[in-house]
Amino acid sequence: MKLTxxxxxxxxxxxxxxxxxxxxxxxxxxxxxxxxxxxxxxxxILSGEDPVAFDHDCREGICGACSLVINGDAHGPERTTxxxxxxxxxxxxxxxxxxxxxxxxxxxxxxxxxxxxxxxRIIQAGGYVTAPTGSAPEAHATPVPKADADFAFEHAECxxxxxxxxxxxxxxxxxxxxxxxxxxxxxxxxxxERETRVLDMVAQMDAEGFGGCTLTGExxxxxxxxxxxxxxxxxxxxxxxxxxxxxxx
Amino acid sequence: MTxxxxxxxxxxxxxxxAPSGPIHERWDKRRFEARLVNPANRRxxxxxxxxxxxxxxxxxxxxxxQGYHVVQFCYxxxxxxxxxxxxxxxxxxxxxxxxDGDSIHRLFYDTVKGGDFRARESNVHxxxxxxxxxxxxxxxxxxxxxxxxxxxxxxxxxxxxxxSRTFYARGQTGQQLLLGAYQALSRQIAAGNVEMxxxxxxxxxxxxxxxxxxxxxxxxxxxxxxxxxxxAVVLASGGYGNVFYLSTNAMNSNATAVWRAHRRGAYFANPxxxxxxxxxxxxxxxxxxxxxxxxxxxxxxxxxxVPKAHGDTRAPxxxxxxxxDYYLERIYPSFGNLVPRDxxxxxxxxxxxxxxxxxxxxxxxxxxxxDAIGRMGRQAVEAKYGxxxxxxxxxxxxxxxxxxxxxxxxVHYTMGGLWVDxxxxxxxxxxxxxxxxxxxxxxxxxxxxxxxxxxxxxxxFVLPATINDYxxxxxxxxxxxxxxxxxxxxxxxxxxxxNLLLSVGGDRTPDSFHRELGELMxxxxxxxxxxxxxxxxxxxxxxxxxxxxxxIKVPGTGEEFNQSLEKANRIVDYLELAExxxxxxxxxxxxxxxxxxxxxxxxxxxxxxxxxxFGYAAAWEFTGTGTAPTLHRExxxxxxxxxxxxxxx
Numbered sequence: 022m023k024l025t026x027x028x029x030x031x032x033x034x035x036x037x038x039x040x041x042x043x044x045x046x047x048x049x050x051x052x053x054x055x056x057x058x059x060x061x062x063x064x065x066i067l068s069g070e071d072p073v074a075f076d077h078d079c080r081e082g083i084c085g086a087c088s089l090v091i092n093g094d095a096h097g098p099e100r101t102t103x104x105x106x107x108x109x110x111x112x113x114x115x116x117x118x119x120x121x122x123x124x125x126x127x128x129x130x131x132x133x134x135x136x137x138x139x140x141x142r143i144i145q146a147g148g149y150v151t152a153p154t155g156s157a158p159e160a161h162a163t164p165v166p167k168a169d170a171d172f173a174f175e176h177a178e179c180x181x182x183x184x185x186x187x188x189x190x191x192x193x194x195x196x197x198x199x200x201x202x203x204x205x206x207x208x209x210x211x212x213x214e215r216e217t218r219v220l221d222m223v224a225q226m227d228a229e230g231f232g233g234c235t236l237t238g239e240x241x242x243x244x245x246x247x248x249x250x251x252x253x254x255x256x257x258x259x260x261x262x263x264x265x266x267x268x269x270x
Numbered sequence: 271m272t273x274x275x276x277x278x279x280x281x282x283x284x285x286x287x288a289p290s291g292p293i294h295e296r297w298d299k300r301r302f303e304a305r306l307v308n309p310a311n312r313r314x315x316x317x318x319x320x321x322x323x324x325x326x327x328x329x330x331x332x333x334x335x336q337g338y339h340v341v342q343f344c345y346x347x348x349x350x351x352x353x354x355x356x357x358x359x360x361x362x363x364x365x366x367x368x369x370d371g372d373s374i375h376r377l378f379y380d381t382v383k384g385g386d387f388r389a390r391e392s393n394v395h396x397x398x399x400x401x402x403x404x405x406x407x408x409x410x411x412x413x414x415x416x417x418x419x420x421x422x423x424x425x426x427x428x429x430x431x432x433x434s435r436t437f438y439a440r441g442q443t444g445q446q447l448l449l450g451a452y453q454a455l456s457r458q459i460a461a462g463n464v465e466m467x468x469x470x471x472x473x474x475x476x477x478x479x480x481x482x483x484x485x486x487x488x489x490x491x492x493x494x495x496x497x498x499x500x501x502a503v504v505l506a507s508g509g510y511g512n513v514f515y516l517s518t519n520a521m522n523s524n525a526t527a528v529w530r531a532h533r534r535g536a537y538f539a540n541p542x543x544x545x546x547x548x549x550x551x552x553x554x555x556x557x558x559x560x561x562x563x564x565x566x567x568x569x570x571x572x573x574x575x576v577p578k579a580h581g582d583t584r585a586p587x588x589x590x591x592x593x594x595d596y597y598l599e600r601i602y603p604s605f606g607n608l609v610p611r612d613x614x615x616x617x618x619x620x621x622x623x624x625x626x627x628x629x630x631x632x633x634x635x636x637x638x639x640x641d642a643i644g645r646m647g648r649q650a651v652e653a654k655y656g657x658x659x660x661x662x663x664x665x666x667x668x669x670x671x672x673x674x675x676x677x678x679x680x681v682h683y684t685m686g687g688l689w690v691d692x693x694x695x696x697x698x699x700x701x702x703x704x705x706x707x708x709x710x711x712x713x714x715x716x717x718x719x720x721x722x723x724x725x726x727x728x729x730x731f732v733l734p735a736t737i738n739d740y741x742x743x744x745x746x747x748x749x750x751x752x753x754x755x756x757x758x759x760x761x762x763x764x765x766x767x768x769n770l771l772l773s774v775g776g777d778r779t780p781d782s783f784h785r786e787l788g789e790l791m792x793x794x795x796x797x798x799x800x801x802x803x804x805x806x807x808x809x810x811x812x813x814x815x816x817x818x819x820x821x822i823k824v825p826g827t828g829e830e831f832n833q834s835l836e837k838a839n840r841i842v843d844y845l846e847l848a849e850x851x852x853x854x855x856x857x858x859x860x861x862x863x864x865x866x867x868x869x870x871x872x873x874x875x876x877x878x879x880x881x882x883x884f885g886y887a888a889a890w891e892f893t894g895t896g897t898a899p900t901l902h903r904e905x906x907x908x909x910x911x912x913x914x915x916x917x918x919x
Contacts, residue, residue: 049554051555051557051667052555053665055559056557056559059557059559059781060557063779063781063782065825066779066825066834069825071825071826072833075523077524078351078353079355080521080559080562081356082661083354083355083356084351084353084356085351086346086347086351093834107664118793125904133829138347138468141348141349141350141468142454145456145459145460148456149453149454152410152411152412153332153335154328154331154332154335154407154454154731154734155731157409158406158410161408163782164417164420165421166417166421167419170414170415170416170421171417174416174439177439178442178445181348181350181351204412205412208412208414210410221468222603
């Protein structure tokens with residue numbers, strides 16, 4: 022099929038950006054969206070133009086590197102990552118808008134590539150269990166109810182892609198932060214740091230310049246891993262509990 | 271014929287660090303004999319770690335916990351994205367929670383046998399011993415492994431074994447283990463013990479007075495090429511499967527760190543040992559940029575078959591039961607669909623070569639869940655494999671609950687890598703290699719769910735113990751600065767290489783060269799190799815290299831975010847590594863594990879090893895681009911597992 026692409030081009034963080042229009046032909050419906058961009062880039066290189074920069078790595082929906090807003094939707098029309106979106110979701114002759122994640126806390130580095138290091142700093146603030154190597158008790162010493170283990174896993178599935186932030190009208194990172202808080206706080210291993218974890222991670226999230234949450238729910242709709250919106254409710258509950266307990270001390 | 275094939279043979283390479291004595295006491299003995307660094311002195315030592323996968327992430331976190339100053343690098347935008355994240359199926363450990371006869375010795379035995387007797391016994395035994403500690407460590411970190419209703423850990427089976435010792439987190443075990451390591455690393459970054467450099471790629475190694483003292487790396491955002499210095503350098507940069515262009519590796523996984531280290535003196539061992547994974551989604555066309563794995567765990571319940579008749583084009587559900595050939599169950603009745611990967615891959619190739627393959631181009635076999643769905647119900651299958659089925663459906667637009675999956679082998683893992691001794695130290699003092707970057711534990715074929723085990727064993731437990739010994743023995747190394755003439759030289763070479771790539775201004779893109787090399791390697795150094803084919807590839811690779819430097823076109827400049835430049839620079843190294851892989855495959859005129867030489871097979875078509883001639887690890891020394899390298903043999907001694915013709919029948 023033949024497509025018209027309108028792509029955000031921005032030379033670097035300081036340069037102004039604009040949409041540029043390109044035509045691509047011979048696109049097969051079996052191609053992934055990123056393979057379609059590969060075709061465009063091969064074309065651009067040969068015609069002496071700068072290829073479009075975009076983040077990608079595993080191309081199997083798990084590393085969380087790819088990050089495109091396609092026709093206004095984070096990761097495009099299907100509920101998956103951009104790398105797992107296939108061209109069969111589009112029709113011959115379509116015009117497709119491709120933009121980077123748009124959020125104050127995710128500055129553009131080049132074209133479609135943004136800086137998501139704010140996410141790393143949120144994890145650094147408390148998204149871990151303090152368990153130095155070698156200090157672990159026997160794995161079966163603490164059974165974990167299956168329901169809790171499954172709950173933890175469902176939140177631990179977050180790939181840190183940032184689609185939740187890109188989709189949120191406020192540019193909030195609540196779903197990302199709550200996924201990690203819920204994953205660790207439900208487990209017995211995470212219990213000792215339960216309060217400091219949620220308080221510190223939320224404080225860091227605010228410090229990074231993410232917007233406030235108004236529970237519009239766009240984040241959970243865009244999440245390729247299906248982290249549920251109630252995750253945010255869960256974190257709010259954890260935060261209130263922690264704030265009250267810390268205030269009491 | 272190219273002169274490259276006329277390699278010379280040097281002195282044998284000896285593993286001087288492996289202790290003698292009963293095998294189950296060796297690791298304890300080594301740990302006791304290894305010198306320690308006083309906790310107060312550790313902060314005076316800087317260690318560079320390249321890569322943040324399971325091996326690098328766990329090593330960086332652990333070294334920092336011990337008090338070392340760690341400077342760590344990854345090319346991704348975050349250490350959380352290293353390709354370990356894509357490992358699906360699980361991690362092995364000899365916990366024997368199932369009471370099914372598992373033990374450390376059995377895991378050791380299975381791994382040595384699975385590797386077709388080309389791994390070092392001491393290393394494998396240590397791996398099996400440490401496996402149990404890894405599970406404890408990961409659970410303590412909050413890794414959400416699958417559990418049973420009683421709250422205890424669940425396990426499943428993987429290929430090449432008859433016990434259930436694989437711990438898992440649905441189909442995302444690698445992700446969960448990696449996030450555990452990443453979180454431990456994040457804690458150390460926040461504490462100021464790890465200086466993390468994301469989006470920074472190692473381009474060369476700095477060796478001063480015969481010791482690894484630092485690296486040259488490029489900031490992928492600004493393009494700035496800089497030097498970083500340390501008392502020891504740890505490479506955890508993964509495997510080199512992307513030489514083949516199409517593989518299950520991440521698009522940016524590359525061999526530059528290990529290859530540059532090789533050029534600076536580190537021997538490269540068994541480069542031809544590459545693993546072709548049997549269950550990947552077949553390619554659909556020339557646009558294909560990567561191949562996607564379907565976890566080996568699917569072989570627990572899926573049955574592999576092709577039609578009995580040649581060229582049978584009926585839809586799979588129209589082929590009656592008695593006209594199907596469940597060839598793995600037929601040829602290997604005791605292991606059935608769970609034979610090791612090399613055997614399953616070759617069997618798939620054979621039936622496709624016979625003209626019984628299915629799907630476009632006949633390059634596929636069925637992996638059928640109809641029986642499992644009938645037996646367990648759709649819901650149970652969904653709970654076990656749901657995310658894999660979804661992924662399959664997304665990629666192929668076919669519903670595997672209704673139609674059998676189509677699968678075909680693809681390049682997945684590289685057992686070869688930098689030669690390391692028992693301490694995981696390369697032949698360059700102060701340079702260590704861990705995880706997939708080294709060659710140590712899997713021999714000629716890796717068993718499923720063992721890569722995660724090895725990465726974490728190396729990073730959490732082995733390296734942190736052995737690197738102490740090196741640092742304790744070399745406590746006061748002369749500080750190195752950017753002004754040192756050796757550093758200036760390495761820096762200049764790197765800059766020149768980058769500038770040369772940018773200045774050719776030819777008419778071919780980096781990807782076009784990468785694809786060409788990959789196709790050549792798949793044809794001649796893939797699932798089946800021959801003397802004539804390898805010689806053809808060895809003839810062709812220097813020609814591609816010459817053409818590359820004449821016709822490559824890299825747009826943009828070096829002082830900016832430039833993904834084409836990144837790619838082109840990696841291809842420079844693939845074009846040299848590919849040559850060594852072919853030479854290694856040519857010189858090893860036997861079949862073993864994933865290395866199948868058509869000239870060396872048993873009457874029933876299995877890999878025929880030639881232990882008398884090739885019972886060694888081949889460690890190659892670099893002598894110059896395109897010049898014949900020097901072979902150093904490390905003879906493998908088997909005291910505990912007697913080499914036999916592997917039988918899974």
